[in-house]
Amino acid sequence: MGIIWDNSLPSFLLLTVVLGGGAAWMSGRAVAISWQSFVVAAVYTLMLALAVRFLNFALLDGILLSIYHYGITVVVLMIIAGLAYRLTRVKQMTTQYSWQYERSGLLGWRAKEAE
Numbered sequence: 001m002g003i004i005w006d007n008s009l010p011s012f013l014l015l016t017v018v019l020g021g022g023a024a025w026m027s028g029r030a031v032a033i034s035w036q037s038f039v040v041a042a043v044y045t046l047m048l049a050l051a052v053r054f055l056n057f058a059l060l061d062g063i064l065l066s067i068y069h070y071g072i073t074v075v076v077l078m079i080i081a082g083l084a085y086r087l088t089r090v091k092q093m094t095t096q097y098s099w100q101y102e103r104s105g106l107l108g109w110r111a112k113e114a115e
Contacts, residue, residue: 011056015060016052016076017080019052020076020077024045024078027041028045028084028085032084032089041082041085049074052073087107093109
């Protein structure tokens with residue numbers, strides 16, 4: 001039994017990072033596309049983490065009611081959802097408001113200089 005994962009590293013990577021992370025990515029992106037706050041994505045991520053923990057329990061005999069493992073799952077999924085949300089929001093701001101904003105690095109935008 002590992003410190004971060006409760007079965008093995010491959011199962012953690014497959015269930016949490018690949019499957020759960022893919023769903024978190026799509027959730028963060030969908031929330032950003034609909035112009036909602038990141039709080040909505042955070043709530044979705046908390047619920048998604050419950051589903052990932054249940055899959056770990058049901059498929060791999062993992063620990064279902066472990067706040068520690070749930071917390072690790074939430075942190076991983078929240079990072080992925082946050083990254084998807086921010087990248088989508090930067091793309092929205094720089095394409096829909098291209099006369100006003102320009103990209104500033106990977107995760108940011110800034111007001112264009114007056115000409």
